[in-house]
Amino acid sequence: MGAADPRGQLPRPRPGAAAALGAPAGGQPSAAGIGGGLRTAAGRTQRRQRGPQPWCAGVAPPRSAHAAGSGRDGGGPGAGVGLGAGLRVARRRRFVASAVDSSSCARPQGERLGAWGIDTPGCLPMHIRQAARLLAGTALLSSLWAHAQTLEVTPGATVLAGDPVHLQVAGATPGARLTLRAERVMNGWSGPGRFQAEAVFVADAQGRIDPDVQAPASGSYQGVDARGLFWSMHPVPPAAPQALASGEVVLELLDGERRLARQSVTLLPKAADVTVSEPAAFPGARFALPGGKTRHPALIVLGGSEGGSAAARRLAPLLASHGFAVLGLPYYSPAGWGPQGPTPPELPALPASFVDIELSRLEQARDWLARQPDVDASRIGLYGVSKGAEFALAAASRMPWVKAVAAIVPSDVVWEGWGPAAPGADQRSSFAWRGKALPWVPYEGFMREFANATHGRPVVLRRPMEAGRAAHPERAAAARIEVEKIAAPVLLVGGGDDQMWDSAGMARAIAARRAAAGLATTALIYPEAGHGLADHGWNPTTTYKDSFFSLGGRPDVDARAQADAWPRLLAFLRESLH
Template sequence: MSSFSVIDRRGVVIGLIAAPAAALFPAMAMAMARAQRAVGDAIAEAPIAGFPHAIIYRLAGPARRLPTIVILPGAEGGDGAGRRFGPILARLGYATISLPYYSQAWGEHAPPPQFPDLPGSFVDIRVDQLARLRVALKNDHGLDLDRLGLFAGSKGAEFALIAASRYPWIRSVVAYAPSDLVWEGWGLETFEAEGTRSSFSFEGKPLPFMPYRGFSEGLLAGPAADLRAIHENGRADHPEREATACIPVERYRGALMLVAGDRDRLWNSGRMARSIVAARHAAGLKTEALIYPDAGHDLAGGSAEPREDPRGGGSPIANAQARADAWPKVVAFLKRSLRP
């Protein structure tokens, strides 16, 4: 037996129902069958002038205007998320843009950054680079920028929600393991200046942020660090900063899907997803949220194979079941919100 989610009228998962594995996820089975049929389709890749390491993925063949999805990676930085999901989403009928915006650089404490010419610290990342990207793409007649969505996870989801709250031309957002706040930034230059820098900026100004408690000590602790506690304790220490650090998701009028796990050990994405739903519900806005009680941080994609993720939390089986449940819903959501 496996399980699938039940969603209440606000779009929040409220429970799991057992179902025979053979009858489970017909939408996912259809999507996987389509992906298997399309696996031989050639993917065209093209760089984007002015955006180092950004790539457009789309099916090769006659040019046609395609709904466009920008992939924003998380704290891992680089282009891994784009290389993973760019071809997958392209085969589903989208022009997909991998947008590396950060490439972690810890000097002698870690291997060299993947892209040394990108910011190496997660500090004052420019949210407005999305507007510049949109301008750079306007002459590509194979892109329908009136149907533009964001596909993001973790810190990338934080980026996506900030952008969506500011740009009305963003039509659809999928946010895995999301945040309801702008958080403190980090990097080599903040190691001895904890609590002083924001993760994100907008039009040259750092955004108000929620500080951590004990981030520098957590770096020294390595894999033993309790990253969820570092976030939660910082939030508890600074209730006066909640209002200004909160991402104004109620300003975003487009379609939004959240995917989160209550056993996320990197940060409390289940709590933050519920906060986003509540803020938008109060503004009369619908949010589709899949919150899995036993899952952790590793929820992106459709793989139903259990895999270890000790730092991200959740059990391998619970995470695999959550991915298998969520992916066909994500695919259907993107089709509803971006395709005619």
């Protein structure tokens, strides 16, 4: 903090403006002290109001010992130091003072009070010197108060996950290097953990820091990125004890390790009017329904090869918050792996192997949705991720009732299945239609690639897939998904550096075949992105590299691709289904 002007008064809020110290998001005042900042309810720092010029209150030397207690002030100038309410020493005010001589002064040559430039004459009564010190201290308090840094989060203390969050610092000393730190508790690859990011910014000429338009000087990310502090979080050692709510992100403004301001924002998993239930007809499923009395268009959400209910739990409530009745539908639940070794499947009623998964399961889901009074069954779309995108495209090519398909990191063919229950080689397809296995592309060198894990190297599934496709072109042709039979509009999202499979190349192939058939298709290809594109750009992407499988991409590229694709996805679904 730079040198402050000792002449300033404590700021006076404008009439009708509710001033608060360190007001958190939401506008409620708190007793945060000087560091919290002086703000009005509208969120603006009050301008410091300049008061009268300070002067040194003095006493003329007594004309005699007899007259010492009755003299005037010597006729000196008399504008006092401003104290908010206007404390002054009158120009001609009389006061009674004791007779003094130089031997009674603590500093016969005068006293300079700190760095504030207030000089006292060399011979003052003690109570006058104490009053001068008090006034100087008040000037210091006023200056600190007027220059306090504030951290503002908009639109408020809560926001739907995926919607923009804006941070802004005001009141900093121009040129000051201050740190913004973000922290949250969330699930990583190895379970719940503490995630943190920070970036050092240089305050501009107006004392502002705004990550929407400013790049950090150093920190967890580079370049101008409003989401940088969110996606660049990385796991850090746990701190004692955690008190953060689910989705809560704590934001701090720091000068070194000294905290200047603190705010928090909670990224909500769903809108307040969305209700979530668990249909008994489908193990692990989630049915999320928006509020309102209208009948809503519907989506069926299909996760990827991770299996279980994770995709249903995360995506169904979030997509429902944008106006869709969403059925998150698990269809596969493999055994897991924990610190002590293998763990049982989350959903034992579902297949534990990715073999001959029945496409007709979606017909059952459609029939169930048609029985729901708040669902318009004439407007049902499919949303699939990875193997779920393969599922969605293969099903939609056989089910004319599908009105839209969103395929995130998709495949254009059906691939070989896997798992402990896989039967003989002639039946190991990933999917089946009404009891008959679909043609599939075999892998080449699958187990050889998995051997990399024993040497501490990531498994790159793209290699055995591309090798199998190159070695068996006739089987690849037979396994091709007939996307030209999907009358509904299709959205494709692919990553050029996807190391699970070539989602960008396969998305282009799908788009080309549909374009030749004159069908509505949107392909979003991100050349440097990886496999992790089924998110909105506000969650950490730094842990993708910690997966057992190589996903490709980079944290910054993946986050920016997600942030670009997410609103386009929502717009596509609204246009196709509303």
